Amino acid sequence: xxxxxxxxxxxxxxxxxxxxxxFYKEFTSIGDLExxxxxxxxxxIDAIEDTYLIAIPSDLLRKKYLENSKFLHHLIDSLSDKLYxxxxxxxxxxVYPLINRLSSYLVEHITDKNYIILNSSFIEIAQFLGxxxxxxxxxxxxxxSKSIIKCENKxxxxxxxxxxxxxxxxxxxxxL
Numbered sequence: 001x002x003x004x005x006x007x008x009x010x011x012x013x014x015x016x017x018x019x020x021x022x023f024y025k026e027f028t029s030i031g032d033l034e035x036x037x038x039x040x041x042x043x044x045i046d047a048i049e050d051t052y053l054i055a056i057p058s059d060l061l062r063k064k065y066l067e068n069s070k071f072l073h074h075l076i077d078s079l080s081d082k083l084y085x086x087x088x089x090x091x092x093x094x095v096y097p098l099i100n101r102l103s104s105y106l107v108e109h110i111t112d113k114n115y116i117i118l119n120s121s122f123i124e125i126a127q128f129l130g131x132x133x134x135x136x137x138x139x140x141x142x143x144x145s146k147s148i149i150k151c152e153n154k155x156x157x158x159x160x161x162x163x164x165x166x167x168x169x170x171x172x173x174x175x176l
Contacts (some may be wrong), residue, residue, distance in 0.1 A: 001052070002027060002052075009023075014042075023120065077169040099142060100167055116158065148167070
């Protein structure tokens with residue numbers, strides 16, 4: 001169980017590459033699929049910041065809690081949320097150009113202020129969007145050249161929220 005901090009979940013491929021599946025920052029279950037299916041661990045988990053987890057031996061969970069309907073309901077909810085988010089984000093990355101995906105990502109982070117402070121590195125954002133760091137930089141510059149945003153390090157000033165929202169076709173599910 002992730003209690004506090006931020007982790008990155010990646011799926012490794014045989015060729016040495018990996019695909020970023022999700023970032024988690026809030027309380028969530030980790031390893032639920034492996035627990036239920038009794039399969040080896042499929043994904044890598046990396047701590048992005050100081051992170052606190054509670055580890056419970058899978059044997060104990062299988063013996064004592066897999067008969068507990070509340071625990072099973074929690075696992076079902078956790079897995080369905082992860083499946084929905086993964087399908088939504090993967091489909092969106094496949095269908096829309098990067099300017100739309102980046103706009104959606106930024107819209108997801110808009111608060112009452114006219115700026116966004118990114119908590120993730122540009123490399124992490126690029127991985128999440130399924131593109132290279134260079135492609136991400138070019139798209140940030142394109143949005144700047146259209147006077148939609150202004151970038152200063154990890155602070156993104158929203159100059160034209162209406163245009164940014166129009167470029168945003170669909171919102172990511174709990175991105176970074």
